[in-house]
Amino acid sequence: MKDVIIIGAGVSGCAIARELSRYQLDICVLERESDICEGTSKANSGIVHGGFDAKPGTLKAKLNVLGNSMMDEMSKKLDFEFKRNGSMVVCQNEMGIPALEKLLEQGKENGVKGMKILKREQALELEPNLADGVYAVLHIPSGGIVCPFGMNIAYAENAAQNGVEFKLGTEVQLIERVGQDYRIQTNQGVFETKYVINAAGVYADVFHNMVSEQKIHITPRRGDYCLLDKTAGDLVRHTIFQLPTEKGKGVLVTPTIHGNLLLGPTAIDIEDKEATATTAKGLQEVLEKCTKSVKNIPFKQVITSFAGLRAHEEHGEFIIGEVEDAKGFIDVAGIESPGLTSAPAIGIYVRDILAEKMELKEKENFVEERKGIVRFLDLPKEEQNRFLQENQAYGQIVCRCEQITEGEILDAIHRPLGATTLDGVKRRTRAGMGRCQAGFCTPKVMEILARELHLELKDIRKNGRRDVR
Known part of the structure; x- marks a missing residue:
């Protein structure tokens, strides 16, 4: 029995997971894709909105401005651009x-x-x-x-550092109320939890409508x-x-x-x-x-x-709160623009909702900061030499357009929630994002993935669902 299950590993779900990882809770994130940041969060403008166009008094306006104000501090703590x-x-x-x-x-x-x-x-x-x-x-x-991938991945990695379990390749098929708790059927088995946080993007209405008679449409x-x-x-x-x-x-x-x-x-x-x-x-x-x-x-x-x-969502507003006729089920739905900007504030907002429902005891060993992948060629010469002495892979350029080294790709694969696909490497390191759009570096990145993950080359995918290692 989990304390909290979050459905969706986009930026909202991961920001919530990171905020809740401060507390003594057993938390699991269910994501149907093979990686985090595979839905709405991977394909947006990367804009941190000022908050001028949201209607005053709305949740969008409140969380946009608060999220914007938090961005400097969070980008430093979690090391995203x-x-x-x-x-x-x-x-x-x-x-x-x-x-x-x-x-x-x-x-x-x-x-x-x-x-x-x-x-x-x-x-x-x-x-x-x-x-x-x-x-x-x-x-x-x-x-x-902001880098939308970098921000999403940073929140996820820090949540994982603090004990949140991520179940990738796990597609929710049915949610049922069992007494005061919830049973979630997936393609990877059944999960039980006291609280559900529905951060499923364009599918949030599907899961909401499984447990509530008050239907919503996304x-x-x-x-x-x-x-x-x-x-x-x-x-x-x-x-x-x-x-x-x-x-x-x-x-x-x-x-x-x-x-x-x-x-x-x-x-x-x-x-x-x-x-x-x-x-x-x-x-x-x-x-x-x-x-x-x-x-x-x-x-x-x-x-x-x-x-x-x-x-x-048809009313153009964020839907964040406990469902009236499904206690313990918390919607985080209709999170369109400015959802990326609002994500840090959404994490706090959902935490406050849970704090009214249950006792939240802070961990003594919460890890506040996370270090991202070092961009080798941006380092001073002295630092480059130190990295090379520790790992010669930093001396091998794999992606010529973006000047990404093999050492950076190895880091992307082996860090918490590491990359298992070409797109996973690309989003973490930018290998393949340059002018040639992976035309030259794809074979080498595939070789590295196959070697490090102990897979055959034919099993390396650009993206897509796959059982987690």
Whole structure:
């Protein structure tokens, strides 16, 4: 019998797991995929939102601003990459000024500091490549960018360090109430728990509706993106938004934390919870709309495209709380944008819900910090020499585009919740994320995975479900 089972190892589930790992609890995370960060959390903009566009008084607004304020401290403690590059919302003519003013007032009401509306000339001093049609902008200095994989993995690894059990390749099939507890049937057997935390992304409605007569509906909202080479990464410094619509914040142009340029996403409501393929129409929409914000975009530098699904709840609000007719079952549903930003605050919010239900005793040996994978070529020469003396694998470049060494890949495989697939290595080290998109390094990474995991080459996968080692 577990104290708490969390369904879903995305950024919300892992942030909750890490926060609850402070306490003397038996916690398990169930994830149907072969790795963490395989759902909504792996395919998003990587934006730390300021909190200006969430409706005042909503849970979204509260957790967005709190999560934003926590990001500096958490990125240092858990060693993931984060930068406050600031955000801008552009309008195309004088008729858009009232909308900017409304966002400004909303942001102030939500507690966002430092915002101001800039005329075109002022904005061009900060961003010379704003499109010729941009009339004015709302400047939000507190906006930022983060590595979404790095953040998700950091929370998961620290939770695992503190005793949380992760069951990967474990798909929930049925949830039943048994007395005061819950029985969860999966493809890997039956689990029993006192409390369930439902952080299952686009599938959160499926699990909620298994235990409650008060049904909810999550609509998968597909977003297409284009990623440009690092040669285009300095086109803009800020994250450039368009005025938001009822379907979200619109197509953005932003530098990534690793120096690329990212365009997107679209917002297309679908019913298929697995439909993550891009479409020609969606990508064309991205390319056309982003030119309204930024000029001189070098579209020939696109190195890849991808799509992700956001978990949109029909009322557009986060659903976080104990289900009224299913005591002990806690929803963390409808976590679309700004879910990544809000994740640190979501962890605390769910902890407080549990604290009202059960006694939480802190551990004496809680590990507060986690160290990420060292990027070898960023180290001073003296440190590089020390690493090489301890492990010659750091002297072997595997991914030439991103300059990733074999030592870094070995670390990715053997650390807590280590990589078992090509995508797992890629998300932890960036091997395969460069200009050639793994065209050259794939065979070598496969060889390393096969050797270290004692598998045949034919058993190495790009991604996908597999029983955990």
